[in-house]
Amino acid sequence: MIDDLSIGMNDTPFVIAGRTFTSRLIVGTGKYPSHAVMAQAHAASGADMVTVAVRRVNISDRSKESLLDYIDPGIFLLPNTAGCSTAEDAIRTAHLGREAGLSNWVKLEVIGDERTLFPDNEALIDATKILVRDGFVVLPYTNDDLIACRKLEDAGAAAVMPLGAPIGSGLGIQNVNNLRIIREFARVPLIVDAGVGTASDAALAMELGADGVLLNTAIAGAQDPVAMAEAMKHAVIAGRLACLSGRIPRKMYATASSPVEGMVGR
Amino acid sequence: MTVRTRRSTLNSVPSRAAVPLRITLNGEPYDLDEPLSVADLLVRLAIDPRRVAVEHNLAILRRPLFAETLVHEGDRVEIVNFVGGG
Numbered sequence: 001m002i003d004d005l006s007i008g009m010n011d012t013p014f015v016i017a018g019r020t021f022t023s024r025l026i027v028g029t030g031k032y033p034s035h036a037v038m039a040q041a042h043a044a045s046g047a048d049m050v051t052v053a054v055r056r057v058n059i060s061d062r063s064k065e066s067l068l069d070y071i072d073p074g075i076f077l078l079p080n081t082a083g084c085s086t087a088e089d090a091i092r093t094a095h096l097g098r099e100a101g102l103s104n105w106v107k108l109e110v111i112g113d114e115r116t117l118f119p120d121n122e123a124l125i126d127a128t129k130i131l132v133r134d135g136f137v138v139l140p141y142t143n144d145d146l147i148a149c150r151k152l153e154d155a156g157a158a159a160v161m162p163l164g165a166p167i168g169s170g171l172g173i174q175n176v177n178n179l180r181i182i183r184e185f186a187r188v189p190l191i192v193d194a195g196v197g198t199a200s201d202a203a204l205a206m207e208l209g210a211d212g213v214l215l216n217t218a219i220a221g222a223q224d225p226v227a228m229a230e231a232m233k234h235a236v237i238a239g240r241l242a243c244l245s246g247r248i249p250r251k252m253y254a255t256a257s258s259p260v261e262g263m264v265g266r
Numbered sequence: 267m268t269v270r271t272r273r274s275t276l277n278s279v280p281s282r283a284a285v286p287l288r289i290t291l292n293g294e295p296y297d298l299d300e301p302l303s304v305a306d307l308l309v310r311l312a313i314d315p316r317r318v319a320v321e322h323n324l325a326i327l328r329r330p331l332f333a334e335t336l337v338h339e340g341d342r343v344e345i346v347n348f349v350g351g352g
Binding site: 029031051052055056095214220 | 319329344
């Protein structure tokens with residue numbers, strides 16, 4: 001099986017803030033057709049960390065099933081601050097997430113623009129500083145800006161998570177060179193978060209040297225989320241292996257793969 | 267995050283039998299017959315306390331304090347849980 005291939009390589013473990021993950025794929029829990037499909041997709045993806053959102057309990061309708069009933073207890077929960085547009089709101093939400101969950105980890109989002117969902121860098125960096133001071137392991141969703149990533153690292157972020165394209169756009173990796181540059185300088189794990197549309201996008205992110213990929217809509221919104229989840233699992237493994245393998249240089253012209261000597265009729 | 271502050275008793279309604287008190291629960295007005303502990307409020311709402319976080323007047327309320335913390339007239343209570351997200 002493909003799983004065995006990844007073990008055969010001389011790869012280093014995927015470690016964030018001292019915690020080791022078996023999968024370099026992190027997936028979401030939003031927008032699935034049903035909780036049951038989500039659970040199957042999670043299993044197919046092989047992910048051992050999933051993101052969750054923090055929202056008010058529905059007081060008037062208590063009939064809804066709890067999301068947590070459909071998440072394997074072996075999967076690590078990463079609460080997010082999705083939808084927050086100020087550092088204050090994000091910090092408040094992070095604290096609520098820590099209280100609701102069992103860990104001090106947070107995927108920090110501070111959104112600066114509703115249409116693009118691009119991050120507000122200044123507020124993101126401020127919120128990172130405060131949450132790190134409050135004892136959080138902060139994984140900030142950021143834009144693909146080297147300077148922002150550096151400032152996040154300096155603020156104590158446990159990883160940097162630049163986008164590959166706008167959240168939920170499925171456009172694929174639109175910023176190959178910026179991600180390469182961030183890869184070159186990042187001292188903490190680099191996770192490409194957002195923009196992935198299909199398996200090859202996830203593979204490309206990994207080939208560029210990302211330590212992991214975080215995605216939600218590409219699986220949850222696929223016609224067959226479970227099959228796409230499995231595709232993403234293979235893509236992340238394939239991309240990682242390719243990254244470690246040292247690809248051939250690109251050349252303008254052909255180079256024959258078969259011997260030119262000994263051909264019949266020459 | 268923030269320090270819990272004791273609500274002043276000066277602006278509380280004079281106690282009368284069965285005077286309903288109104289709190290703001292998840293942003294909406296919500297009536298109670300009498301001051302209630304957060305733990306009892308969760309029971310009344312059929313909410314499993316292990317799966318939620320509670321904010322009482324803008325301060326996070328740790329789970330061990332649910333039973334001893336009373337909700338009074340005018341209090342703001344937020345009860346959140348995890349939902350699907352990316």
